[in-house]
Amino acid sequence: MGEVLTVENLTMQFDDQTVFKKLNFTLKKGSMTALLGPNGAGKTTLIRILMNMLTATNGTFKFSQNTKIGYVPQFRNIDIDYPLSIRAFIELNTPLFKSASIKKRVDNILRETNLLEIQNTRMGEASGGQKQRAYLAQALLDEPNFIILDEATASLDPVAKEELMTLIKHLNEKHGLTVLFTTHDIPLAKKYMKDYLLFKDKKLEHNKISQLTKEAYE
Numbered sequence: 001m002g003e004v005l006t007v008e009n010l011t012m013q014f015d016d017q018t019v020f021k022k023l024n025f026t027l028k029k030g031s032m033t034a035l036l037g038p039n040g041a042g043k044t045t046l047i048r049i050l051m052n053m054l055t056a057t058n059g060t061f062k063f064s065q066n067t068k069i070g071y072v073p074q075f076r077n078i079d080i081d082y083p084l085s086i087r088a089f090i091e092l093n094t095p096l097f098k099s100a101s102i103k104k105r106v107d108n109i110l111r112e113t114n115l116l117e118i119q120n121t122r123m124g125e126a127s128g129g130q131k132q133r134a135y136l137a138q139a140l141l142d143e144p145n146f147i148i149l150d151e152a153t154a155s156l157d158p159v160a161k162e163e164l165m166t167l168i169k170h171l172n173e174k175h176g177l178t179v180l181f182t183t184h185d186i187p188l189a190k191k192y193m194k195d196y197l198l199f200k201d202k203k204l205e206h207n208k209i210s211q212l213t214k215e216a217y218e
């Protein structure tokens, strides 16, 4: 499989603080990579650069042609009074008058994310895991082939974590989705991801997740 992302000499500096320096790595199509590192190491900064929300001080990155990125944010609880149903929430970025094909796509995504039966539940009343699956479903509506999860399992209970990760694994296996998953949960990363990128001394270590030792992470 070919490369989906090539990063060359990527450097990020905020004023006089260097967050990372001359990062070089590539990700292959269909890979599943955990992005690891302590608080403040630069994980979110790197993701924001890759999503063009921030400009790197130096260096380049390139996605292969036809890469479409989906983004699932860190779990944030939604107000209990939030009025939209799960279905309406997923449809937020679609036209007001929906074509039959959009309705069908939403049905398929609801089914795939295991939300079809509770599509009329209000988002405010949904469980943490259901809400996070709705965020994932919203990201999937654009039919991305590369998905970035930014601490998407943080603050979910163990069952909801496993459910979300099983779903991500299924999407990777069935649709060849490339996955970049930021987390502090090493056991979860070890269970579901295949490779890791670990921030260390302003550089990134890239290896198979089976090679990640406790010493390397601490």
Ligand SMILES: Nc1ncnc2c1ncn2[C@@H]1O[C@H](COP(=O)(O)OP(=O)(O)OP(=O)(O)O)[C@@H](O)[C@H]1O
Pocket (backbone or CB within 6 Å): 014, 019, 037, 038, 039, 040, 041, 042, 043, 044, 045, 046
């Ligand atoms: N807009 C900004 N201006 C100045 N400094 C920033 C800005 N954004 C991030 N930083 C700094 O860059 C460093 C990296 O932050 P970043 O949020 O990328 O870390 P992280 O690895 O995602 O951390 P966490 O695990 O806590 O989410 C931190 O020292 C942070 O204070």
